[in-house]
Amino acid sequence: MADAYLKLVNSPPASVIAKKLGLPRPTELRRYRRGQPMVPGPVLVVASGAAEGLSGQLSGWGLEVRRRTAPGEKLGAIVLDLTTVSDPRELSEPMLAVGASLRDLAPGARVVSISRPADSASEPAAAAARQGVQGAVRSLARELRAGATANGLLLADGMDLADPGALGALQFLLSGRSAYVDGQFLLVGPGADQLPEDADRPLAGRTAVVTGAARGIGAAIAKVLHRDGARVVCVDLPAAGEELAKVSNAAGGTALQLDITSDDAGARILEHARSRYGGLDIMVHNAGITRDKLLANMDQARWDSVINVNLAAQLRINEALLASGAGQAPRVVCLASTSGIAGNRGQTNYAASKAGVIGMVGASAAAFAERGGAINAVAPGFIETEMTARIPWGTREVARRLLPSLQQGGLPVDVAEAVAFLAGDAAGGVNGRTLRVCGQSLVGA
Structure with a gap:
């Protein structure tokens, strides 16, 4: 569902009028497009200790790295390395250095902290x-404007920034793939062997259901999994057969008409794949x-009915996957929801x-890791879908604009980007985690 207000205030002369009246002026988010730069400008590196290793990694991706800002230069990102902090007093200097550069951020910029759990x-x-660090970065995320976001990586003790899992997660948070991920911390542990050879087709050769x-x-x-190179099996109820065929054709895959609550759903999915x-x-x-x-x-x-479809079916299919x-x-x-974190009236x-x-x-x-796999969840917040379109207009509009900095609902593609990240090698160090895709809001389902 389109956000008409967002389009209106980003077009003249409405944008000028909205500014004069002090109305919310959400910015169209910087989303992934093949061939675009990872970030919209140079990257400022702020570190509590030595920063040569981090600077070298970023330079290796073709990014311009700065240790201090130049007058008039717009930054595409700030990366804050706090992996060595051992006392709260050590946060002052690096955090204030970030604060001094916030006005230099370009629209759609990223701030990413790297610290320990x-x-x-x-x-x-x-x-x-x-x-x-977590309190500071979550609060900073609420101060940013013009589609900029702030998130954090938590590196397990013993890991460093050269680990493929750390680098893969950093790339995701810097890129347009994370447009609606804001104020979140992602724990990365060992487990990633290497980054995808082709950053634009990281799922090439994989089969996805x-x-x-x-x-x-x-x-x-x-569609996003197909774009990233995967062969896709699209599953839905027989009643959705026509729509399912259209999606599977668009994704270059096959369709499987199936009630996932049936006892043999897992076996049928495996057999088809x-x-x-x-x-x-x-x-x-x-x-x-x-x-x-x-x-x-x-x-x-x-x-x-809700428990059977949303949860019990997943449990049975996972048992079949592990038993294979x-x-x-x-x-x-797995698709979770912010309703499962904060609750929602009428949705017990x-x-x-x-x-x-x-x-x-x-x-x-642990069970999936023992078999060489992994399992994670994405928890969407207010996403523009048929479900949120049924929310009364006034409630829906307030929910959009109350988002701390982004001031808009997310799009289905924002959830899809997070799913694609967790499905690939770049997330090889992420297991058992839930990543919120909610624009730092717990409103909506």
């Missing part, structure tokens, strides 16, 4: 400093439904199912 620190001061692919976010996921493509590398659990009612008015049929003896387990990406059943997805992902990580 607080729960792995052995000393209280180090834990305080590491947790302080996407459930609920006939429309909305599922259709966007199928093996018979057509020789195996399964990526499994995307996107299919989901809502049956909203206040809990006082909820009946068992509404409750059970052929090759390594796939990389699995939906929120239970999506919170359950997050719990399932964390508990399943």
Whole structure:
């Protein structure tokens, strides 16, 4: 669903009028386009210690690196290396250096911090400093404007910035693929062997299955995975056969009409992928439904149908994937929701199912890792879909503009980009995690 207000205030003379009246002026986000630069300008590196290694990595990607800003120069990104901080007082100098350069950011710029997880620190001061980074960066994200975002990487102790997993996650957060990821921290551990050889086709040669692919976010996921080189199996109910065929044709793949709640759904998915493509590398659990009612008015049929489609079906299919003896387990990406994190009025059943997805992902990580795979989740927030189009106009407009800095809903492609990242080698060090794609808001489903 198009955001008419966003288009209006980005066109003359409405943009001038909106500025004079002090109205919200959301900026069209910088999204990925093949062949575009990773960032829209030079990258400023701010570090608590030596920065030569980080600067060298960024230069190796063809980026212009700065250690200080030049007068009048617009920055495409600021990368803040805080991996060595061990006391909260050490945050002052680098954070204030970032603050002094914020006015130099170009539209659609990125700020990315790199630090360590607080729960792995052995000393209280180090834990305080590491947790302080998260509070500072999340708050900074709310101060940025013109489509700029701020996010953070948490590197497991023992890892450094030369690790392929760290580099892959950094590339994602700097690029246009992360346009609607804001104020988030992604924990990266060991496990990534190498980065994709072709950054524009990182899933080349992989076979992916996407459930609920006939429309909305599922259709966007199928198309982005195809764009990135994957062979795509599009799955949806027989009733959605016509729409499913259109999406599978657009994605250059095959269609599988299937009720994912059936007991043999996992076996049928595996058989289709093996018979057509020789195996399964990526499994995307996107299919989901809502049956909203206040809990006082909820009946068992509404409750059970949502749990069965959104959660129980994923559990059964995952069991089939792990039980399969052929090759390594796939990389699995599950669709959760910010409703499962913050709750949402009238969605106790939906929120239970999506919170359950997050719990399932964390508990399943070890089993998938043992088989050479991984499992993660994406939690969308306010995404412009048929679902959010049913929200009353006034509520929908307020939800869009209340987003701290982006002031707009996300698009299905924003969720698809996060799914594609987690499905590939660039996310080889990410397992058992949930990445929010919500513009730093917990509004919507």
